[in-house]
Amino acid sequence: MTLAHTLATGYNPQLVSWNGLTFWQRYNNYEFGDYGFPKTMDLVFKLTNEIYRLADTGAYWHDNGTLLDLHQPAAQKHFYNIIHGNRDALEPKQHQTYWFYSFMYLAQVEYEQFSKVGPQVLLNYETALRDPIFYTLMKYKVLDMWNRYIVHFAAYTADDLRMVGVALVGAKVDPMRTFFKYIDIDVNNLWSEKLELNETRAIYARQQRLTHKPFSYTLDIQSDVEVKATINVYIAPKYNERAELITLTQNRENFLWLDEFEAQIKVGFNAITHPEFLKFPLQKRWSFTEMYNVINHRLENGLELPKDLHLHQMYFSRHMNIPRGTADGFAVVLCFVVTPSLNDGDMPLGYPFERVIEHESAFQVQNVYFKDAIVYHVNHNRNIVEYVKENAQYEEFDYNY
Incomplete structure (x- = not known):
């Protein structure tokens, strides 16, 4: 998966946004532009190289100057979280936004224009899994990062x-x-x-x-x-x-x-x-109507609004x-x-x-x-x-x- 890679098969999500705009489609034989998105491209390359550096060296420096060796079995969960960039990762670092900026580049969006572009499946987590290129990114980049990291651990006997x-x-x-x-x-x-x-x-x-x-x-x-x-x-x-x-x-x-x-x-x-x-049986998620009724009831009765409407699943x-x-x-x-x-x-x-x-x-x-x-x-x-x-x-x- 390189900048010169041409995607033979296009993708049309057939989705319409709430404001009536149709989602952007990718045509057959699509070529990713290496122009017009310099800042996004620079960020993607920088983040990719930093994660590969962590995979190869295992050297993660905390903000307080202490060194964490990621090439220890107990540190595998930290590398998981670094790749994923979730809230359980170590101190917030720029490389933890790898997925976000990678999706922006694949969607051909400059990050400074993020709030001014039309709807795109890769820019929404709830629709990203629809696009086949999501799995291309997982297979040829994310999985490759993990494989570069895990080779530093001996195979199980x-x-x-x-x-x-x-x-x-x-x-x-x-x-x-x-x-x-x-x-x-x-x-x-x-x-x-x-x-x-x-x-x-x-x-x-x-x-x-x-x-x-x-x-x-x-x-x-x-x-x-x-x-x-x-x-x-x-x-x-x-x-x-x-x-x-x-x-x-x-x-x-x-x-x-x-x-x-x-x-x-x-x-x-x-x-x-x-x-x-x-x-x-699993606990059901809040529906929009249920959340609306909870908020509306509290507003009408002068009650404090809930800080978290998330239902935690077991x-x-x-x-x-x-x-x-x-x-x-x-x-x-x-x-x-x-x-x-x-x-x-x-x-x-x-x-x-x-x-x-x-x-x-x-x-x-x-x-x-x-x-x-x-x-x-x-x-x-x-x-x-x-x-x-x-x-x-x-x-x-x-x-x-």
Whole structure:
């Protein structure tokens, strides 16, 4: 991904802003201009080089002059946050705005004109994931930054991964099925006149959302010791686009974290059944109408306005945890990793797939177990009536509304 790179396939988001302006589209064979955006380009290059310097040297200087060695296992979370530029990163530094300025350059916007340009998908976090170039940036720049950093850590050996005395001898997984459910999204903020929100006058956008039916897995664990363990579950495709089996080394970056739970393992045989997170109801987000009513009620009654309307979630959203299946079945592989329970932050994110794999035999330890599985998809276009009856029990949507 360079300035000379030409994007053969364009992208039209087909979106309209609240003020009636259409979102900018990228045409076929698009060439990024290396003129007209000098300040944005200079910033992107400067930020990119600084992050690569941190990846290569590991030398991070605090504002008070002390040195932090990022090439220590406990410091991996700091490098995560530096790349992402989130609020958990170290002292605010300019390199923490890498994503922001990269999106501005890809959108061909000079940062001094940010407030004077038309709508662009890459300039809004809620729409950036629509654009295929977002994933190009993640793959060829962000992931490359991480790989430049992680090569300074030795690959895991079998002794590093082994949990002495605990053997995962088998696993059973319920059938995995994806389907589309219907949801109504409150878009009452589209009213251009004075809001008078009530049940008889409201605007909702009804759309389909990919999700999956609840499933569980049962793990058979043989243990010589009594211990509290943490079990992480990962999922990855089994074959590539040419129907070729993907090796573990090639598949390392494809393993996505699916689940994590703790279990008290006793001496002898343990059969541990764990339901997937979708069985647990999640707290809903505030709708626009709900937020409006809260604010309006407090203003009318002279009450103090709330400082935070954010509803804190206990878990990530679970409706896109597994890939969309097919009618014949999409082959995936699940990886179960049993480790001793540690304090939060002691285990690197993505362990043990966050480091380069030198020898696949290192994963042939008793506490790591790979299980083949199939993901099916329930087609909702063949018989919509039967589809609704079959899947209504898995959701809260009122089909009679």
